[in-house]
Amino acid sequence: MTADTKNYSYLSGFGNQHASEALQGALPVGQNTPQKVPYGLYAEQLSGTAFTAPRAENQRSWLYRIKPSVCHTPFQQTPSPNLVRSFATGRADSECESTPNQLRWSPFPLPTHGGVDFVHGMHTLAGAGQPSVRNGLAIHVYLANQDMHASAFYSSDGEFLIVPQQGRLDIQTEFGHLMVEPNEICVIPRGVRYAVRLPDGPSRGYILEVFDRHFELPELGPIGANGLANARDFLYPTAAYEDKDDLEYTIINKYQGQLFSIHQPHCPFDVVAWHGNFAPYKYDLRRFCTVNAVSFDHLDPSIFTVLTARSSTPGVAIADFVIFPPRWMVAENTFRPPYYHRNCMSEFMGLISGVYDAKAEGFLPGGASLHSTMSAHGPDAATFAKASTEDLKPFKLRPDGLAFMFETSLMLSLTKWALQKDQPGGKMLQANYYECWGGLKKYFDPKNRDGRWGEESKAEQAGKK
Structure with a gap:
């Protein structure tokens, strides 16, 4: 049995305690881990903060899935030449360099041959700190031309803020589906598994990964209650599950800047229902x-x-x-x-x-x-x-x-x-x-107290128009 895997319906409200079920009655009533979960599902908690974090900062979600995430082979290290383990500099084996120079890059080139998916098309540009001590961040770009197939990805290092620049991203997550286009962003919390497909072909974009804390709305101060981004415009996916056990799935984990993979004989997107406030979301920047x-x-x-x-x-x-x-x-x-x-x-x-x-x-x-x-x-x-x-x-x-x-x-x-x-x-x-x-010129004139631009300079600029 497979749910509608292209159900792009959303729940609104930033950071809310959301609840969604793809089968009526799949969410247990009154407790998170009853002795017998409806429909024979497994209860699994995904924690984004320490159990004892203050209530206002505590983030976690309960997932009710066909098989628990623990059913997989041991982790094996996977080549990850485009990512870095450390942002330390000054050593002979340093993966990074320091420079105070102003830098600018031309459009990052898309892959022109071979199949490069979202994960293997990620390139780290810059960063600071270390994920192992939950301090710092990394900036990546993704350059991809192929869908992820029978695979999923998650980062143990940090929370991903993804900014598409060319091409939509069709993102299937454990919580449901997100369709994210240029002029929109999405945030994928640490540990959430997802697969990225490219409905428009070759795609490019930017990623900000934070190793500590989570993204939140800024304080508004004298701006008042209604400026900048409004909480109601942030959209969370509704539950949509796949019940497949006829393929071997590869799950790729970014862990301390390296990639590790596991294999499992069941689909990772088998969550029938979920509730909580630790979930992926998207936002339309035009709002x-x-x-x-x-x-x-x-x-x-x-x-x-x-x-x-x-x-x-x-x-x-x-x-x-x-x-x-x-x-x-x-x-x-x-x-x-x-x-x-x-x-x-x-x-x-x-x-x-x-x-x-x-x-x-x-x-x-x-x-x-x-x-x-x-x-x-x-x-x-x-x-x-x-x-x-x-x-x-x-x-x-x-x-x-x-x-x-x-x-x-x-x-x-x-x-x-x-x-x-x-x-x-x-x-x-x-x-x-x-x-x-x-080309910045010297316009200083101690005799021209009224301004930078004399008549000669104005005429010069007029002649360039």
């Missing part, structure tokens, strides 16, 4: 309620935070997921693009579509940039000149585009793969990125 400057100045990017993973220091995040969505630009008498700055955070940016308002060229959809702790960055020369002279009329910024940022208080190390300038199928690291600021 984000943007807060923006309406008088003057450029507000801090924290106002664009969708999800955050808190550190133990109040107001400081292990990681923030920030988006720069379409919005009206109306601020008067001000420099509208992002200002030049040096930051105590590390900023990894990606582009899903369109263009980014701080760069005139070179930052492309499917690519990325990294500005590390205290490394200066800001608009390129062309953007600075245009923004300093244009008539500040209201306009819709990036109506068909979307940029995002993984921001972290940690100092990131780069993998050797990330620092390679060429890859099969295309170029990656842009060696001349620093040149985008080389």
